[in-house]
Amino acid sequence: MANFVGSLKKSTVQIALAGVILAVLLAFWKPHVLVEGFQRACLYAVIALPMALILGIVGIINLAHGDFMMLGAYFAYWLNVYTGLDPLLSILPALPAFFLIGMLSYRAIIRYVLGAPELNQLLLTFGLAMVLEQLANLLWTSRPIKLPLKYVSASATLGSFTFGIYEFIYVGAALLVLIGLLIFLKRTDMGQAALAVGQNPRGAKLVGIHVDRTYLFIFSLSIALVGAVGAIFMTRHSIFPLVGGAFTMKSFCLIAMAGIGNLTGILWCSLILGIAENFLLSFRGYAGWADILFFALIVLVIIVRARQRQVK
Amino acid sequence: MGFPVAVLKTENLSRNFGGLAALTRVSVEFRENEILGIIGPNGAGKTTLINVIAGIYLPTDGKIFFDGKDISQLPPHKRCRLGISRTFQLVRPLPGLSLIENIMLGSLFGRGLGRKEARLKAEELCDFMGLDRVTRDISRMTSLEIKKMEIGRALAPEPTLLFLDEVMAGLNSDETREMIELVKRIHNRGITVGIVEHVMRVIRELTDRVVVLDWGELLAEGPYEEVSGDPRVITAYLGEEA
Amino acid sequence: MNRWKYLLYLVIFIVLLTLPLYTGVYLLNVVDIILIYLSLALSWDMLLRSGQISFGMAGLFGVGGYAAVLLHLNTGVHPLFSILLGGLAAGILAWLIGTAVLQLRGMYFAIVTLALAEIFRVIVRNLPDLTGGPEGTVLPSAIFSGNSTKTYWLVLAVAVISIIASEAFRRTRIHFALTSIRNDEVVAKSSGIDVFKYLVFIFGITSAIQGLTGGAYAHIYGFVSPDGSFSVDFTLLPIAMALLGGMHSTWGPVVGAVVLGGVSEFLKLKIPYGHLMVYGLIIVVAILFFPRGIVGTLGQRFKNTHRG
Numbered sequence: 001m002a003n004f005v006g007s008l009k010k011s012t013v014q015i016a017l018a019g020v021i022l023a024v025l026l027a028f029w030k031p032h033v034l035v036e037g038f039q040r041a042c043l044y045a046v047i048a049l050p051m052a053l054i055l056g057i058v059g060i061i062n063l064a065h066g067d068f069m070m071l072g073a074y075f076a077y078w079l080n081v082y083t084g085l086d087p088l089l090s091i092l093p094a095l096p097a098f099f100l101i102g103m104l105s106y107r108a109i110i111r112y113v114l115g116a117p118e119l120n121q122l123l124l125t126f127g128l129a130m131v132l133e134q135l136a137n138l139l140w141t142s143r144p145i146k147l148p149l150k151y152v153s154a155s156a157t158l159g160s161f162t163f164g165i166y167e168f169i170y171v172g173a174a175l176l177v178l179i180g181l182l183i184f185l186k187r188t189d190m191g192q193a194a195l196a197v198g199q200n201p202r203g204a205k206l207v208g209i210h211v212d213r214t215y216l217f218i219f220s221l222s223i224a225l226v227g228a229v230g231a232i233f234m235t236r237h238s239i240f241p242l243v244g245g246a247f248t249m250k251s252f253c254l255i256a257m258a259g260i261g262n263l264t265g266i267l268w269c270s271l272i273l274g275i276a277e278n279f280l281l282s283f284r285g286y287a288g289w290a291d292i293l294f295f296a297l298i299v300l301v302i303i304v305r306a307r308q309r310q311v312k
Numbered sequence: 313m314g315f316p317v318a319v320l321k322t323e324n325l326s327r328n329f330g331g332l333a334a335l336t337r338v339s340v341e342f343r344e345n346e347i348l349g350i351i352g353p354n355g356a357g358k359t360t361l362i363n364v365i366a367g368i369y370l371p372t373d374g375k376i377f378f379d380g381k382d383i384s385q386l387p388p389h390k391r392c393r394l395g396i397s398r399t400f401q402l403v404r405p406l407p408g409l410s411l412i413e414n415i416m417l418g419s420l421f422g423r424g425l426g427r428k429e430a431r432l433k434a435e436e437l438c439d440f441m442g443l444d445r446v447t448r449d450i451s452r453m454t455s456l457e458i459k460k461m462e463i464g465r466a467l468a469p470e471p472t473l474l475f476l477d478e479v480m481a482g483l484n485s486d487e488t489r490e491m492i493e494l495v496k497r498i499h500n501r502g503i504t505v506g507i508v509e510h511v512m513r514v515i516r517e518l519t520d521r522v523v524v525l526d527w528g529e530l531l532a533e534g535p536y537e538e539v540s541g542d543p544r545v546i547t548a549y550l551g552e553e554a
Numbered sequence: 555m556n557r558w559k560y561l562l563y564l565v566i567f568i569v570l571l572t573l574p575l576y577t578g579v580y581l582l583n584v585v586d587i588i589l590i591y592l593s594l595a596l597s598w599d600m601l602l603r604s605g606q607i608s609f610g611m612a613g614l615f616g617v618g619g620y621a622a623v624l625l626h627l628n629t630g631v632h633p634l635f636s637i638l639l640g641g642l643a644a645g646i647l648a649w650l651i652g653t654a655v656l657q658l659r660g661m662y663f664a665i666v667t668l669a670l671a672e673i674f675r676v677i678v679r680n681l682p683d684l685t686g687g688p689e690g691t692v693l694p695s696a697i698f699s700g701n702s703t704k705t706y707w708l709v710l711a712v713a714v715i716s717i718i719a720s721e722a723f724r725r726t727r728i729h730f731a732l733t734s735i736r737n738d739e740v741v742a743k744s745s746g747i748d749v750f751k752y753l754v755f756i757f758g759i760t761s762a763i764q765g766l767t768g769g770a771y772a773h774i775y776g777f778v779s780p781d782g783s784f785s786v787d788f789t790l791l792p793i794a795m796a797l798l799g800g801m802h803s804t805w806g807p808v809v810g811a812v813v814l815g816g817v818s819e820f821l822k823l824k825i826p827y828g829h830l831m832v833y834g835l836i837i838v839v840a841i842l843f844f845p846r847g848i849v850g851t852l853g854q855r856f857k858n859t860h861r862g
Contacts, residue, residue: 061661063668112842118660120841122607123797126668127837130790130830138828246672252665288680292673298666299654306657366744392746404741408733417734420727422746427727469746 019271026275031161033278039167041274042174045267046229048251049177050222056261057198058215060114060121064129065251066244068223070136072098072230073239080147087147087235088169091228098227102220110219111212129248136241146238166236173232177225178267194218198261246291253294256301273297316343318377319473319504320365320396325374327357327364327528334360335528337374342473347495347505349515349522349536353548356525358508359401362475366398367391378473392422397471399462401478401508405450412438412445415464422469430468437464441494456487460494467498474498475506480514492517512540524548570710574703582702588815589709590771593716594792595799595807597763600723603802604756605736606656606663609789611764613670616783618644618765619772620678623691626773633697634708637769644765649758656753659739675784690779697773705774712770716763720804732756787830791818794833797840800847809849 026034051065072094076087085093109128113121152166185191196204197214205211233239254273258265273294280290320342327335335357342348350358363369365376367388375384383391397418406414415434419425425433438445443460450458459479466474476495480488488511495518499505509515515522516536524531524539526548532539539545574582594611601608622640626633655666678685685691698704723729731752734742742749768788772778791814792807799810814833821829844851 061665063665109838109842119602119605119607120845122661122664123793124838124841126609126793127834127841130786130834131838132834134828134831134834136828138825138831141827249665249669249672256662288676291676292669295666295669295673298662298669299651302655302658302662302666309658368740368743387748388743389746389748392744398744400741404738406734406737406741408737409730413730417730417741417745417747420730420746465741465745 023275026279030279030282031158032163033275033282035163036167037275037278038271039164039170039274040278041270041272042170042267043167043233044247044250044254044274045270046170046174046177047226047247048254048266048270049174049181049263050225051248051251052255052258052260052263052266053181054219054222055255057194057218058110058114059198059201060110061118061125061252062110062222063122063125063248064132065222065226066246066248067129067132067136068098068101068244069226069230069233069247070239070241070244071101071132072227073234073243074136074140074230075227076231076234077145077147077239087149087231090231094228094231095224099220099224101227102223103216105223106216106219111215114215129245133241133245140241142240142242144238144240147235149235152236169232173229174267174270178263181263190214190217250294253298253301256298256305316346318342319344319379321377322361322365323375323377325361325364325376326372327360327369328372333528335364335371338525338528338530339374340523340530340533342504342506343521345499345502345504346520347499347507347518349519350506350508350525351510351512351515351522352525352531355527356548357528358525359477360528361525362398362477362506362508365391366396366475389421392418392469392471393424395470395472396475397422397466397469397473398475399459399466399477399479401481403455403458403462405453405458405461407450411443411448411450411453411461414461415468418465418468419470422471433468434464437467440467440497442490455482456490459483459491463494463498467503471503473504473506475508477508478510479507480509480511488514571707574706579702582706584816584819586706586709586774587819588811589713590767591791591795591815591818592808592811593713593767594764594788595795595811596716596720596804597760597767598792599796599801599803599807600720600763601756601760602796603723603729603732603736604753606659606753606757608667608757608760609664609793610667610670610761611792612784612786612788613667613672613674614644614648614761614764615768615771615788616671616678616778617647617674618768619778619783620685620691621765622769623693623772623778624685627691627693633773637708637766637773640769640772641762641766644768645758645762648761649754652754652757656750656757659753671784671786671789675780678784679780685778688780690777690782693773693776696776700776708770708774712763712767715766717804717808719759719763720807724804728756790830790833790837794836794840796847797845798836798847800849800851801845803849806847806849810847813848 023034047066047069051062054060054062075094075097076090079085079090079093080087105128109124113124153164154166155162155164185195193204193209194214194217196207196209197211201211204214237243250273254266254269257269257272277290277293280293281287318341322338322340324337324339325335326333326337338357338361340348350361352358360369364371367383367386367390371384375382377383378391378394378396383394386394406417409417412431412434415437416427416430419430419433420427435445441460441464443457443464453461463476463479480491483491492514495505495507507515507518519536521534522536522539523533524545531548532542532545573585577585594615598608598611618640621643622633622636625631625639626636631639651666651670655663679688681687696705697708723732731742731747734745734747735749735752739749768783772783792811795810795814796807797810798814799808800806814836817832818829821832840847
């Protein structure tokens with residue numbers, strides 16, 4: 001047993017060292033990849049973290065996760081069109097609005113499949129995802145829309161290398177959400193209760209924790225966060241009804257890589273995904289393949305995990 | 313009498329779960345056509361031993377020999393086909409199949425019989441166990457009937473070695489008597505039986521030898537009369553005197 | 555199984571076989587679509603019986619279509635044969651993917667399949683020399699030169715194959731394997747079932763059917779394209795149909811396909827954008843309120859009155 005733990009630490013150190021070396025190499029060879037990959041990675045992370053929260057504590061996989069982000073993006077867009085409110089500021093109304101949406105979704109739909117087999121949860125959230133995507137299609141057509149915002153093209157120059165600074169907002173968001181969640185889970189009563197519920201719902205109930213209310217809160221929090229991220233996303237990218245789907249997939253990829261319950265790990269894994277994707281994008285011939293890198297990663301993770309489980 | 317042949321033998325079998333050592337260097341032998349009792353306090357590792365022998369868990373260390381062959385790394389379905397069968401401590405009837413179909417499962421895949429033959433065999437097993445063949449909803453079956461169904465399912469592949477995991481649990485004294493007679497009939501068919509039990513009167517009556525587990529380690533082995541007088545076994549929680 | 559049932563099936567089959575004689579082309583095309591979705595719905599249900607969900611139908615469907623079309627164009631094999639090859643290609647691909655991924659079940663497998671359609675779409679788009687890239691490839695002529703009767707018989711044949719496969723899965727030992735794997739893998743393993751091999755096998759066969767269906771579809775409409783061949787329609791509708799009609803049965807997906815297939819044509823005219831929302835709603839409602847579907851719920855009532 002001690003051997004196993006020791007060797008794990010060693011391989012983590014080795015991986016970290018390899019990562020640092022690669023990063024330095026990239027900094028000189030393709031600095032774009034490093035910077036843009038880092039920014040993109042944080043976008044993935046900040047979307048994946050709320051999904052990890054639900055999966056770890058409520059125990060269900062929400063295939064409609066990315067679509068709530070899409071709704072958040074459209075929310076910010078229309079708010080801007082009707083009131084001129086800057087999308088970044090619309091994070092403020094988005095949070096409570098999507099918290100409410102999360103509560104409604106939980107009460108009306110999600111609650112019923114909590115005890116049901118995983119199959120039902122998958123199908124239900126899949127159906128929900130379809131409903132949200134097609135609803136968006138119905139209301140706003142599939143034409144991509146974008147807001148022309150001046151500040152998103154802010155850039156800086158380092159020697160001969162120019163890069164966008166605005167995208168660092170994702171880095172800020174990811175760190176904020178990660179640290180915020182960690183503090184919440186470890187330092188607050190509600191968070192501790194949530195952790196307890198996540199590990200052992202029945203035990204938690206026995207000690208008086210209100211399990212259903214915890215699920216409700218965690219689920220709504222997750223939706224609120226991902227809706228707010230949608231508002232940020234909207235500033236920089238064009239949005240369309242299906243934009244969220246890819247993020248659901250990549251979020252799951254990150255959670256699978258990091259392991260359920262490992263929030264910090266999601267940040268590290270997102271670095272791998274983000275930088276690797278950008279790396280592929282930088283080669284003209286291979287750019288198209290960057291989109292499916294996450295798939296190769298998920299398959300790899302599954303094969304490795306299954307090997308580990310062989311010793312059951 | 314002759315020299316006792318070991319049907320299955322474990323050598324320093326160990327199994328860890330994270331930091332928990334469920335089994336530590338357990339070496340036991342299941343001799344041909346004996347009924348071996350596996351006893352010990354709760355959490356001693358009795359069911360884990362069955363799970364590792366049956367292949368649900370792979371050993372962390374040590375080996376298992378069946379009929380002289382090393383089966384330590386074989387997957388469970390192959391061990392079933394070789395002739396190792398088991399029941400489960402908490403019964404696991406398959407709700408999607410009828411009573412007869414549950415039993416048929418074992419012969420269809422454990423022994424590769426065709427469906428007609430499997431059905432006939434299942435019906436024969438029902439008669440053998442005194443189980444009413446008429447298909448009923450599992451939710452309407454009594455606890456004894458479900459246990460018999462499980463035993464039938466385990467007998468269908470025609471095992472050489474059968475593990476019964478606390479089959480007497482929750483039975484009244486008439487039902488216990490019936491179950492004891494059933495185990496004897498199974499034994500008379502030439503099957504080697506490993507029986508995990510807490511009810512000592514059953515162990516006393518059925519077994520030729522017992523092994524005692526405590527905290528995952530083998531504490532003692534031998535005929536029940538010897539073992540039950542062993543001070544180490546007495547200090548470990550012995551279980552109910554029925 | 556009594557004689558009357560067999561007679562009924564025979565009558566239905568003859569009616570279906572001779573349908574072109576008394577149906578107009580438009581209606582026949584609608585039935586074509588229903589039969590395509592019927593095959594997909596059945597193949598999805600067959601995998602579901604093992605307890606696994608595949609969201610990748612559109613992916614395998616499209617692979618079958620592309621394989622069939624490209625093989626026909628590049629090697630000149632007869633279209634019908636190319637359709638069979640399309641099914642084979644999809645089956646082999648699924649076998650490979652399944653071998654890698656089915657070591658972990660449940661949500662890991664399901665989500666990997668969710669990515670399949672997108673993966674294949676990207677691959678196809680990025681090999682323009684082979685596949686015609688984003689615009690796809692058009693066949694010089696549709697199969698049978700568009701003869702609607704022969705086209706109908708082709709689709710009917712595929713549907714019959716799916717029905718036969720589904721019934722085979724219900725009446726042979728495969729039924730026992732599937733049900734036990736679905737109910738309790740540990741018991742299945744302990745009873746001698748090689749769970750992994752069975753799952754890979756089921757995934758391969760059902761994906762082959764999806765590829766076969768895709769190949770037929772591609773030849774009938776005469777083209778393949780990244781967006782058309784891998785459209786989410788081919789995943790969403792069959793699932794809704796199987797759930798509506800009733801899972802774990804042959805009749806369920808058939809009934810679901812007939813009901814929703816007709817509705818689909820109607821909806822497409824009335825609500826061109828977003829009519830798919832209805833199917834998402836059907837799935838949600840079905841899971842929440844009647845997970846056994848139409849056939850399942852009716853069947854349960856029948857059982858209750860006749861068993862007692």
